[in-house]
Amino acid sequence: MTKLRLGFDDYDMEEFTQLAAEFGSGKFSFVVTPNADHIIRFHDEPGFRNLYSGASFVLLDSRFMSYVFSFVKRVSAKVCAGSDLTVELFTKVVQTDDVVVLIGGSDAQAQTLREKFGLTRLCHYNPPMGFIKEPQEVQACLQFVESHSPFRFCFLAIGSPQQEVIANHLKNRGVALGMALCIGASVNFITGEERRAPRWMQRSGCEWLYRLIQDPRRLAKRYLIRGPRIFTLLRKLSIEIRPRDISTLR
Secondary structure, three states: OOOEEEEEEOOOHHHHHHHHHHHOOOOEEEEEOOOHHHHHHHHHOHHHHHHHHOOOEEOOOOHHHHHHHHHHHOOOOOOOOHHHHHHHHHHHHOOOOOOEEEEOOOHHHHHHHHHHHOOOOEEEEOOOOOHHHOHHHHHHHHHHHHHOOOOOEEEEOOOOOHHHHHHHHHHHHOOOOEEEEEOOOHHHHHOOOOOOOOHHHHHOOOHHHHHHHHOHHHHHHHHHHHHHHHHHHHHHEEEEEEOOOHHHOO
């Protein structure tokens, strides 16, 4: 049986934060941070695999999956969770006068980020619900990002696979310069709209349980029905750790 190959880049939080700080805005790259749900989608959907193939960096979002990889696949994968990475970049890397683009999130959240981090050049666009199915709306989103290029960072907070679709379009069009990150719901955490799990739950790989308890109606299907499929799908996946590549820097 030929296995699907899923590669993760060999960066932990500190290592990738340093890389992102040095990346600059002379070229374009985009970052994806797969969790268990994304890995299932990677297995099930060839189109999603194609989106991931365009990513410059694939960082493991889930400490739970890191434990699973270690136990089931005998693979040691570093964790660089998207929510934590977003916080690190805003608090340690982004300067007040950096151009930062936020796609998704509310106007109130964008304003919270401006005030919390003293950002003077944060550019925000929130595409309408279901925009990814409307070519003119996709075009409007892409043009907004490109009109604010070069940027230090572009945070794509529009959920998966919409954010990966937009990131790939930006790469293929070749206009935008800077680092784009597919960050899902991370803005909700950094602005205080949602609470993160206690640190001990994050470290033990149980953050998914905390989120389930907080929002069972929305997350029960994902975590209790869809999620357990990961254990049967792992035998069909080859998990590989890619060495760090300093040539990605400016």
